[in-house]
Amino acid sequence: LVQGIGFRPFVYRLAMEKGITGWVKNSLTGVEIHAEGPYASVYSFVQEIPLKAPVAAIIESITPREAIPNGYADFSIHPSTQDVDQITLVSPDIAVCPDCLDDLKHQPHRLHYPFINCTNCGPRFSIIRSLPYDRVNTTMDVFAMCSRCAAEYGDISNRRFHAQPVACNDCGPTYQLYASGKIETRFEAILEKTVKLIEGGKVVALKGIGGFHLMCDALNSNAVETLRRNKLREKKPFAVMFRDIATLRKYALVNQEEEALLMSWRRPVVILPAIRDLAPGVSSGFPTVGAMLPYTPFHYLFFERTVLDAVVLTSGNFSDEPIVISNEEAIRLFGHWCGGVLVYNREIHNRNDDSVTMVINGKERMIRRSRGYAPLPVKIAANVEGIVAAGAELVNCFAAGRKNYVFLSQHIGDLKNFETYAFYRESLDRFLHLFRVRPRLIAADLHPDYLSTQYAIESGLPVVRIQHHHAHIASCMAENNVEEPVIGVAFDGTGLGDDGTIWGGEFMLCDFTGYRRITHLPYIALPGGDLVTHEPWRTALSMVLQITEDEDFIFRLPFLRKITPDTVRLVKAAVEKQINTPLSSSAGRWFDGVSALAGICTEAGFHAEAPMRLEAALDRGNAFAYPFAYEGHRIDLKEAVSAIIADSMVQGNGGRIATGFHNMLIGLIEKVVSEISEETGIRTVALSGGSFQNRYLSEQVENRLSQADFRVLIHRNVPCNDGGLALGQIMIAALKPGNQ
Ligand code: ZN
Ligand code: ZN
Ligand code: FE
DSSP, X not given: OOSSSSHHHHHHHHHHHHTOEEEEEXXXXXXXXXXXXXXXXXXXXXHHHHHHSOTTXXXXXXXXXXXXXXXXXXXXXXXXXXOTTOOOOOOOOBOOOHHHHHXXXXXXXXTTOTTOOBTTBBOOGGGBOSSSOOGGGBXXXXXXXXXXXXXXXXXXXXXXXXXXXXXXXXXXXXXXXXXXXXXXXXXXXXXXXXXXXXXXXXXXXXXXXXXXXXXXXXXXXXXXXXXXXXXXXXXXXXXXXXXXXXXHHHHBOOOHHHHHHHHSTTOOXXXXXXXXXXXXXXXXXXXXXXXXXXXXXXXXXXXXXXXXXXXXXXXXXXXXXXXXXXXXXXXXXXXXXXSEEEEESSOOOSOOOOOEEEEETTEEEEEEOOTTTTTOEEEOSSOOTTEEEOOOSSSBXXXXXXXXXXXXXXXXXXXXXXHHHHHHHHHHHHHHHHTTOOOOEEEEESOTTOHHXXXXXXXXXXXXXXXXXXXXXXXXXXXXXXXXXXXXXXXXXXXXXXXXXXXXXXXXXXXXXXEEEEEESOOEEOTTGGGGGTOHHXXXXXXXXXXXXOHHHXXXXXXXXXXXXXXXXXXHHHHHHTSSOOEEOOHHHHHHHHHHHTTSXXXXXXXXXXXXXXXXXXXXXXXXXXXXXXXXXXXXOHHHHHHHHHHHTSTTOHHHHHHHHHHHHHHHHHHHHHXXXXXXXXXXXXXXXXXXXXXXXXXXXXXXXXXXXOEEEOOSSSOSSXXXXXXXXXXXXXXXXXXX
């Protein structure tokens, strides 16, 4: 990524410094530089390019070649030529840089200017409408540069040379605070009032880079409760912004890789083990904290003025709806219950949530890929020109292909929500326009009810339908640039199988052209269908019914204590008569059922709560595992289920059950993979599906398989959950015979 981030001016300045003459220009594959000068100067020029390049630059390779000197007298930047076939990358939004933070204190026209930016930092994707990346094509177009900004913009030796969003106190966007029936426009007063509101325990809605945030003191229980109550049905842990890394270390364990991510210009939310309590409502009882550091000038200015260590900074939305981006909507939705609504008068064009990531075994694992990451593409070996992938339904991201780049969208969300589906369609249109994609084919999930599948069918393009777990494994293969057949382990919530049942605990032989389902976790009947994701006790009861139908025994089970006997009988009858009880081999449902049996989570308040709580309950130092059997490609867990039920009768056994179940799954995966490998000779394993967000499962499976000399492919920059599905869909569609 060397375009739209001030790379050519950087090369120019470095050339000046080294006394080099020649030119720099954008090319189809990156930039091309012609450098003339004494050998030592040219040598150190080339050496320093990757070391001193703008932070957001991604340099895959530098290929030096000797050239005939032309005797240039100076160094120049050749203008970009607009080529329709050219693939231009769009930079993600970049956290404010140290130089700008310094200017914030000293530069007269940018003193405390909260929209300060330069070629090394500031908004990018969130404000761009179309390419080329020029001010007129961004939401900065309504602001006319003042003479000072224009001079900096035009001065090649300046850090703000061609910085498209360049602005200052005289000419750029401004904040307005709506609080207690008044509108405050003086920035110093806004800052002071916001600090007072937050310190006073109020919630403030704050317009950020990619959308609104809701912010409150992370150590004030009442404030956090107010936020939870008003965010409606919101039970997920909240993300927290800490003053700085030193303060964060008081509250969480941070290793080297995690620190690098937290401090990077991408500024994601990183999930860390908590060591000191914030307000109890922040993490919803999980022993972790989703932490991030300040990334806009406003965040820094706020923490300069406040005594607080940390603030909750959660997406400004209601449950599954997309993050709010319009000022009017924010005032309407948040105005009546927030202490203040802080808006600014620049439009957000591309909605862009905070990204969420974590580190397992020293490697980054993306969970939600948005701000700071989108819309960077994944480079792959195949040509995917003109192929669109519609993605999944619940954790949707779509993708569009140009040559050997797959452009993955920002996190979209749950399409079943009406507003989110509108956001999906709008973003797809914008993406195709931005990256000049001429769609010729669309890939979609096998599931006919997914709104993404329906969108694909209604698009009028030829549709390629792709099995969910095949797409998961293909996504993992693509991210790792692997083409040869792999043993795929796809563990997730749900996905429709090609036999009409619901899959999700799959061992399959895969390449991009096909798959064979070798074995899978045992089926569980799901009484109530989709209802089981909210009521994991139903899945647990169904598991019990595989062992015994004795009602006296069933009514003594502790996990059913809160459920009325009539409801229990109804569900039991549904399972026996197979009424609305689809069969599922889903790992997510196994986690759900065991979590409920253990009495850890019988009713779920948010997606994947039961598996997450089961993981949180396990004892990492304990190797105890329930037994399993694997014979003739059939996994049998009856003995384990019986043992879990027996353990569930004894109070305080939640941790034991969680530990035993996790360790059993890890042993099972190792055993099944080893046997499939013996039968096929394949030594590469791909791990994908949302269950691999489970830190313990992911870490242990990877370690055990690596120790057994397997080549283990994991997701890093593409989510292992359904947010990464579109990448796999696009690859399978591209490599289908006839689609090339
Ligand atoms: Zn900057
Ligand atoms: Zn200005
Ligand atoms: Fe999935």
